[in-house]
Amino acid sequence: MSCFISLCLSIWVVLMMPGRTSALNDNIDVMVLLPDNNTYLFSYQRVFPAIEFARKTLNGSELFGGLKFNVRYENSGCGGDALFALVDKQKEERPDLVLGPVCEYAAAPVMRVASHWNIPVISAGALATGFREKNSEFSHLTRIAPTYLKMAETFLAIFKDFTWRTAYLIYEDDKEERNCFFTMEGVFTVLSEYHIVTDLAVLNSHEERVDTDGIISSTYGSEVVIMCAKADKIRELMLAFHRRKLTSDSHIFFNIELFNSSSYGDGSWRRGDKFDNEAKAAYSFLNTVTLLRSTKPEFEVFSMEMKKSQQESGIPVCEDCSAVNMFMEGFHDALLLYAFALRDVMSNGLTKKDGRQITHSMWNRTFEGIAGQVSLDANGDRNGDFSIVRMTDPDAGTHETIMNFGTNGTFKPMPGFKREWFSLRTAPEPPPPKHIESSCGLGVSAVTGLIVGGILGTALLMAFYFFRKNYRITIERRTPREECDIGKHRQLREDSIRSNFSAA
16 A cells, blocks of 8 residues: 555656646747848748748647747848847847857857857758867757758768769859858868868859869869859859860769759750850769758648748749758758757756757757658767759750768669769870970070160169168058958957868
8 A cells, every 4th residue: 555655646746847747838939040131042031931830830739739939030131130139138038949040150159149048059051160069159059951061971972982082172252151162161171081182263253254264274183173153153164164175084073052953953054145055065064962852742741831931922933943942941840859859858857948958959869850851960960961963864954863872971873873974084184385486595685685674673673672661660550450450350250160171
């Protein structure tokens, strides 16, 4: 009898624990930081329906029906607005969860403050290499989208498989969002760690034309060319490579496009100009690395809902393109992930304010997301599945997925794959230097020219010396102030995300 009474008391105590009673009845304040500007693929109007879809799913669930998610959206822009929005919450009650921001320079300060306040942060962005350091300042960050380092492992696997040892990296830098900069930073970091020789070229996004001659002369000696740039510049580069016959079994060409599916695939070379046929031929040698797309029945329902929402918001959606991008998927799955982790933490007697424990409960976890299985590693970064897309019918110009890369680090060739597409024969020799005619002797006019040139050069050097001596004090007085102003800006940028690629 005493044993029965003890058992009943134990059950009563467990049922009356705060963690048990509050697990299904709590209000969760969620702050979502997204830009209002629809030019971003992760704008509020694009992502809001995905988060609402997840919230309704949770509300209709027996496990999470008692959790009421109060979602508040703030305009993050891609700069300091995100931090200001979070800090303003100090006047009220701090949020229990922060979703976003996406842009690296907006995300870094937000994540530092949130980590200091013990608030979990989940983002489908902040993919740069610098955010992998989570021992202190980014300790509460979980990245629900595959990072650039995870993507770079795709290249490492294929480099090992085909025994390539050299790569030439070409990326476009806008000095603002810098998506391609951070993309190539991931590639550079992974390949360099395995002693693959890399060189690089930077394209200025504000210049219309590309110095294709300079880039082509630098690619000789590299087996693989990896590019990240806007679609028009990729086309310009591929046309130049094809005209120089670098696409004929001497180089392998890759393009990285993780976000915008409309910039690759059938017809991606077409501009309606006289170069379309030539571009089509050039693109038959281009391999595009992108995220693996899902074919789950549930995903089709989600995709239709997202397409309908975008059309109602006036956001153009092409008929043949997917209405869902990785940011929509990611923020949808972020709310599910938080709910799973919160339930586990509450079952152990903790509360929604135990941010560190909730964050760690999200890490090293696998669950079913809207587009398939979602797996996070022990550092809170999502493991990614990637595809390589290529033109498989040069006459028709149609593209297919030819390889998939999984979290186990191996490739799965698809039916349209041909190994000879990735087989190099011999790298072309650099173009011969231009021949300059010379004579064994110098004429009188040549000697006279040398003498006059020497005199003029000496005079210029002496003039520069006296100018520098006389104005040295002025220069020295001006420099510290200028260095201070420049240094402040540089410190803000470099401290925001520490990079081993180059100064951010």
